[in-house]
């Protein structure tokens with residue numbers, strides 16, 4: 425993404441996310457079977473497949489329009505707890521980038537921070553609750569520290585932090601969502617939503633590098 429992060433490159437990055445979710449959906453569902461109802465991978469895969477179908481129908485969108493389309497599609501197709509949460513994340517990101525034709529590293533960092541704000545506004549989770557927030561908080565912090573570098577470096581930093589955070593969710597007892605019904609028995613397993621956040625950020629970082 426040497427020429428900046430324009431609409432077509434954001435669309436390509438979202439397609440890369442859809443491909444990564446498709447590749448990881450069995451694992452995401454396996455994780456959700458341990459501490460939830462075993463549908464997280466299917467939910468996310470259904471949502472991102474629907475996103476790709478809509479991207480195909482309109483190739484001329486701005487970055488913000490693409491993020492908004494992702495938000496609306498995830499809200500209407502993913503279901504579960506994660507659909508509205510990821511939907512809100514992408515919607516806040518879309519609002520933050522506005523109608524800019526190109527996103528620089530600062531805009532990407534601001535979009536990530538807005539996404540975290542959306543997830544927390546919607547789901548009221550705090551770090552340590554064993555949720556998406558446990559991956560997004562360190563990702564946003566790492567992106568902030570990498571500010572001033574390229575879009576690819578900002579996303580790389582965020583993705584690496586989210587990936588590291590997945591392991592930190594293993595010993596946690598879930599305090600939000602279905603996994604919280606298990607109480608102490610939710611400890612000993614990685615959180616599915618934190619894991620899908622790491623998958624999404626890794627795919628975005630790889631796409632930004634390409």
Ligand code: ADP
Nearest residue numbers: 464504505506547549555556600601616617618
């Ligand atoms: P459901 O739990 O309704 O079946 P999914 O399986 O698609 O939905 O998603 C489960 C994931 O959603 C969990 O692993 C967790 O990361 C995330 N999650 C649940 N509740 C919250 C919340 N309040 N805030 C942030 N993330 C949450």
Ligand code: MG
Nearest residue numbers: 460461463464
């Ligand atoms: Mg589930």
